[in-house]
Amino acid sequence: MSATMGGRLAATLGAAAVVLMTIGVPTATADGGQSAVTDPKAVPSPGSLATGGSTDACDDTTAPGWITTGEPTLTARTTAPGARFKVWNAAGDKVFDHTAQTAADGTVQVRPTGLAEGAGYSWQVWPDYGPGGGKPTAACHFGIDATAPQFTVESTDFPASGSGATPLKYAGQTGTFTLKGTDQGSGVACYQYVLNGTMSVGSPCQGAGTVAAGADGTATLRLRPTQWGTNVLTVQAVDKAGNTTPPxxxxxxxxxxxxxxxxxxxxxxxxxxxILLPDAAGNLQIISADATTTAPTSTVAAVRAPGGAGWNGVQLLHRGWDRAHAPVDDLIAHQPGGANLSLYRNFDMGGFARGVISFGRDVNPFDPPVLPEGFNADWSKATQLVPLGALGADQRTSILTVEDGNLWLFTDPAPLYDYNTFVRLSTSGAWAGYDLVAPGKAADGSLALWSRNRATGELRTYPIAKRADGTYDFAALADPAAGTVIGTFPVAEYPTLGSSGDGDGDGKPDLYAVTADRHLLTFSGVTDPKDLGVLR
Incomplete structure (x- = not known):
């Protein structure tokens, strides 16, 4: 190749690119008629995980790819009885020159051996004694990188065990982990990682648990260990040629x-x-109420849902916890029509992986209480359930349900949430046409219930006053039409309404909504909507 051609390629690839063509490589074409050799290819095909594609770069402008062996197979097709293959290194030195016979199907191939790792290999093929005046193929190009990168993992927030350094963060807090890698060939493309789990098998540098490396081979992870005690971060590095380190x-x-x-x-x-919402695959997404996008902080696998078939359609409640773990909400789930509720105690900061407990309604068959008229023996007729939060000294949530169109209140849960106090709050049956939303307590301790009239879309609020003796007055919930209208949210536009409490930190509960096209909106109170984007 001429010095001018080499300079033109360098300018095309840019200063940051590895220039695989340098001096001494033959020109891409020769004078004369049509070549009797076509379709030159290297096997394996040269590629780059940085671009996600592969190319034989049989021109003077395409950035060449990488292969992971010093013994590639070079192939072509020819009408001649044979073909001559030549290979040059980056310095322009010929490192391979061999003639091979053409197979019956018109293919011809050779296999150079002992090619050293590095960039800048170029090769061409000439017809041997064939027609066409001996014109070669265009010059094709590749680099060789057969060695995986090297890397280290460092963190001052969560230092390596045995280092003697003191952690700066606690379980449940987000820490920074720095990955520093070097690669003598193609360069580090990405890191794949998993915290307290097994590395997934799939395409390199794709999917969850992947972070791209910078030009210097460095990447930063921000991870949140949810379990206190010993944690294990497993990492492997992948270079642009596809070489992968052991975990x-x-x-x-x-x-x-x-x-x-x-x-x-x-x-x-x-x-x-x-905010807890299922994704399209049935996994449960945990999205912070102050988030700016719909990207979940974590997900709970679909198989952990009651019945194992996913979280879509499951009624979810969280607004309290038991004292056996940190003050984070336990999760209660109900499959519509199911006789029992499923309790996921939160020992792992939202992982909900420590097992599930099924519980019914606590009615002692040996000393049955006087049951209110219309009381159902299980949860099967509860068409809606919402958590009011802790109403007494205990931090477990009380629950409002809609059953046969009436409101029922369940309070004073036993240690594993068996509710042994219950009362009917309405008798008209009119609540069947309303969607309940429990916004939780405001900073001043006030409590309310919101409901949406499904026919009109009107959102109403109902105060739940706290009496002098510490109990609550639910008289405002007797008639759903008696609430104060605070907004309008038609069902066709907003199929889902909910609240997880005060998401924006102003001391007042906030609404969230999912639109018909699956956009997640968060509000300040019930106004000033912010579109976080489409849910997964």
Whole structure:
């Protein structure tokens, strides 16, 4: 190749690109008639994970790809009885020159051996004694990188176990992990990682648990260990040629927070209420109520839902916790028509992976109480359930249900949420046409219920006053039409309404909505909507 051609390629690839063509490589074409050799290809095909494509770069402008072996197979098609293959290195030195016979199907191939790792290999093929005046193929190009990168993992927030350094963060808090890699060939493309789990099998540098490396081979992870004690971050590096390191384990200790934040509605321990919504695949997304996008902070797999078939259609409640763990919400789930509720105690900051407990209604068959008229023996007729939060000294939530069109209140849960106090709050049956929303307590301790009239879209509020003796007055809930209208949210436009409490930190509960096209909106109170984007 001429010096002018080499300079033109360098300008095309840019200063940041690895120039695989340099001096001494033959020109891409030769004078004369049509070539009797076509379709030159290297096997494996040269590619780059940085671009996601592969190319033989048989021109003077395309950035060449990489292969992971020093013994590639070079192929072509020819009408001649044979073909001559030549290979040059980056310095322009010929490192391979061999003639091979053409197969019956018109293909011809050779396999150079002992090619050293590095950029800048170029090759061409000439017909051997064939027609066409001996014109070669265009010059094709590749680099060789057969060695995986090297890398380290560092964190001052969660230092490696045995380092002697003290963690700066607690379990439930987000820490920074720095990945520093070097690669002598193609360069580091990405890192794949998993916290306290097994590395997934799939395409390199794609999917969840992947972070792209910068030009210097460095990447930063912001991870939130949810379990206190020993944690293991597993990482592997992948270079642009596709070489992957074995998984490396980074073990660290996350201490328990002696002063955890307390925010009813919070499931992951960051002190901010969370919105729990299923994705299209049935996984449960945990989205912070103060988020700016719909990207979840974590997800709970579909198989953990009651029945194992996903969280879509399951009624979810969270607004309280038991004292056996940090002050983060437990999760209660109900499959419509199911006789029992499913309790997921939150020992792992929103992972809900410590098992599930099924419970019914606590009616002692040996000493039955005097049951209110219309009382149902199980939860099967509860068409709606919403959590009011803790109404007494205990931090477990009380629950409002709609059954046969009437409101029922369940309070004073036993240690594993068996509710042994219940009362009917309405008798008209009119609540069947309303969607309930429990906004939780405001900063001043006031409590209310919101409801949406499904026929008109009107959203009403009903005060639940606290009496001098510490109990609550639910008289305002006798008639759904008696509430004060605070907005209009037609069902056709907003199929889902909910509230996880105070998401914007102003001391007042906030509404969220999912639109008909699956956009998640968050509000300040019930106004000033913010579109976080489309849910997954």
């Amino acid at each position: 490396v384990s980074y073990t660290f200790f996350a201490p328990s927070n002696p002063n955890p934040p307390v925010a009813p509605g919070d499931v992951n321990g960051d002190g901010v209420p969370d």
